[in-house]
Amino acid sequence: xxxxxxxxxxxxxxxxxxxxxxxxxxxxxxxxxxxxxxxxxxxxxxxxxxxxxxxxxxxxxxxxxxxxxxxxxxxxxxxxxxxxxxxxxxxxxxxxxxxxxxxxxxxxxxxxxxxxxxxxxxxxxxxxxxxxxxxxxxxxxxxxxxxxxxxxxxxxxxxxxxxxxxxxxxxxxxxxxxxxxxxxxxxxxxxxxxxxxxxxxxxxxxxxxxxxxxxxxxxxxxxxxxxxxxxxxxxxxxxxxxxxxxxxxxxxxxxxxxxxxxxxxxxxxxxxxxxxxxxxxxxxxxxxxxxxxxxxxxxxxxxxxxxxxxxxxxxxxxxxxxxx
Numbered sequence: 001x002x003x004x005x006x007x008x009x010x011x012x013x014x015x016x017x018x019x020x021x022x023x024x025x026x027x028x029x030x031x032x033x034x035x036x037x038x039x040x041x042x043x044x045x046x047x048x049x050x051x052x053x054x055x056x057x058x059x060x061x062x063x064x065x066x067x068x069x070x071x072x073x074x075x076x077x078x079x080x081x082x083x084x085x086x087x088x089x090x091x092x093x094x095x096x097x098x099x100x101x102x103x104x105x106x107x108x109x110x111x112x113x114x115x116x117x118x119x120x121x122x123x124x125x126x127x128x129x130x131x132x133x134x135x136x137x138x139x140x141x142x143x144x145x146x147x148x149x150x151x152x153x154x155x156x157x158x159x160x161x162x163x164x165x166x167x168x169x170x171x172x173x174x175x176x177x178x179x180x181x182x183x184x185x186x187x188x189x190x191x192x193x194x195x196x197x198x199x200x201x202x203x204x205x206x207x208x209x210x211x212x213x214x215x216x217x218x219x220x221x222x223x224x225x226x227x228x229x230x231x232x233x234x235x236x237x238x239x240x241x242x243x244x245x246x247x248x249x250x251x252x253x254x255x256x257x258x259x260x261x262x263x264x265x266x267x268x269x270x271x272x273x274x275x276x277x278x279x280x281x282x283x284x285x286x287x288x289x290x291x292x293x294x295x296x297x298x299x300x301x302x303x304x305x306x307x308x309x310x311x312x313x314x315x316x317x318x319x320x321x322x323x324x
Contacts, residue, residue, distance in 0.1 A: 005054075005109050008047045011116070012079045014088040018215070019114045020123040021092040023169045027191040027200035030125035030170050032224075033208050034091055040219055043078035043091055049109045051075065054098045058276060075106075077113055085216055090117060097169050100280045107169060107176040114182070121149075121183045125207045126170040128161070128188040129196050134235050138190040138206035145178040149185050156213050161188060168277075187211060195235065201228035278308070285315055292316075 022034035057070035073095035080089045092113075098106040114122060128141050143161040144150045150160060165171070166186060174184035187210050189203030205224045212219055281295040292315055299305040299312065 005050050006047060006113060007050060010046050012044075012046050012081075014079060014090070014117055015082070016086055016120050017079070017088040017090050017117055018121045018123060019090040019092060019110075019117075019119045020125075020211075021094075021110055021169075021173055022125060023094045023097045025097075025168050025170055026127040026129065026196045027189075027198065027203055029127040029189050029191065029200055029203045029207065031093070032199060032201060033125050033204040033211075034093055036204065036208065036219075036224060037089075038078065038091055038093065039223075041080045041089070041091075043080035043089070045076055045078050047077040047113055049075040049094075049106070049113075051098075054102045054106055055096065056099055056276070058279075075110075079117075082215075082217075087120065087215060089215075090114070090119065094169075097277070100277050103169055103172050104176065107173045110173060111176060111180055111182065115180070119182070121185065122174060122177045123211065124166075124170045124173055124184070124186045125204075125211075126166050126186055126188045127191045127196070127200065127203060129193045130190045132190055132192050134192050134195055134198075134200075134232055136202075138200070138203040140206050140210045141188040141190070142210075143174075143186050143188075145174055145182070145184040149183060153185065153210075153214065156210055158187070158210055161186075198235065199231060201225075201231060282311070282315075289315060 020034055020037065022030040024031045051072035051074065055072045057072065060067050060070075062068065075092065075094035078091045078093070080091070082088045092110055097103070111122070128139075130139075132138075140158045141161045142150065142153045142158045143166070144153070154160075166174075166188070171186065174186055177184035187207040189200070189206040191200040191203050201224045205221050205228070208219060208221070208224075211217075278295070278298060281291070281298060285292045285295045292312070296305070296312065299308055305312070
């Protein structure tokens with residue numbers, strides 16, 4: 001095991017543990033779900049992945065009017081002995097996704113810890129953008145490293161993700177798990193296509209409900225319900241704002257509603273991990289123009305192509321040499 005990047009505070013004795021790993025992503029579905037579990041279970045920290053060389057600083061932190069040393073995202077492991085079930089839990093929480101070219105390496109570090117703890121199954125959560133409204137309950141989709149796992153989860157009301165892509169570490173981790181012959185399952189909660197940049201507590205609750213059924217665990221979802229209500233109220237305020245700005249009086253048309261939904265994406269915050277990935281993709285495209293298609297797809301997926309349009313088109317313009 002590559003211990004230079006992994007630091008153990010202790011090595012707990014665990015009972016047939018399951019690991020749940022999460023990073024920020026679309027709708028913050030995964031990270032909010034695992035943070036909720038952390039608050040409910042109050043697990044104990046036992047290991048971390050050292051971030052040096054896996055993340056690149058991109059901002060300055062100021063304390064007492066002075067610039068501090070660069071702060072890198074933490075990735076920590078926590079354990080929870082399950083008093084009523086046959087599987088203890090390990091939670092892995094990371095504040096950001098690593099640099100794009102470091103993702104595969106980072107996934108191996110996570111799984112090194114998992115294998116050292118004899119983890120029996122890896123779980124990740126993710127989002128599933130679909131044409132639903134922000135007030136609708138999220139359906140849950142599932143994909144796994146093995147048909148046997150899909151058959152198991154089919155006993156619960158979930159849909160199978162037969163084709164598609166799970167971007168970032170919430171997906172990549174399971175691909176690496178399959179390479180290492182480890183069982184892995186991803187639960188994806190539906191989020192509105194027009195609000196992928198807004199956190200979605202409904203989707204986090206949905207995936208946790210399915211996860212709880214698989215492990216025979218029950219949770220008090222009141223905090224997530226309250227958070228969902230607040231988020232939806234903020235979305236409604238945005239909708240009202242755009243309505244009052246409409247030129248035509250009277251009821252808003254379906255066409256205007258679609259414009260509102262697109263505008264919602266443009267006024268919400270993009271996760272820092274996504275901004276970092278886009279910057280890396282621009283650098284890659286500058287070196288290899290064939291990668292520009294991947295960059296365009298990423299910009300479209302987050303509905304931010306207009307924001308980067310001039311810079312994207314510059315990739316295809318010949319640079320003029322000037323004499324100084």
